[in-house]
Amino acid sequence: MPIYQYQCADCGHQMEALQKMSDPKLTDCPECKNPALRKQVTAAAFKLKGTGWYETDFKNSGKKPKATTESSTKSDSGGNSTAASN
Numbered sequence: 001m002p003i004y005q006y007q008c009a010d011c012g013h014q015m016e017a018l019q020k021m022s023d024p025k026l027t028d029c030p031e032c033k034n035p036a037l038r039k040q041v042t043a044a045a046f047k048l049k050g051t052g053w054y055e056t057d058f059k060n061s062g063k064k065p066k067a068t069t070e071s072s073t074k075s076d077s078g079g080n081s082t083a084a085s086n
Contacts, residue, residue: 010036 008029
């Protein structure tokens with residue numbers, strides 16, 4: 001459930017409320033008892049940092065990356081050239 005920030009337009013009292021998205025907006029201020037509460041627009045309460053879960057966990061969804069013909073020829077010829085040079 002999201003946490004919403006409210007501020008009273010009359011007395012300036014600020015508060016947070018844990019509500020379902022389907023719950024009606026709060027209107028009555030707990031301090032001055034006037035129906036002047038307004039929901040404020042706030043930033044999300046979390047941030048995803050680092051390389052991200054998508055990149056490491058779900059991007060390929062279990063599929064192995066395709067080998068390109070270029071990389072397979074380099075690794076084949078690379079193995080032969082090092083053996084020949086030794």
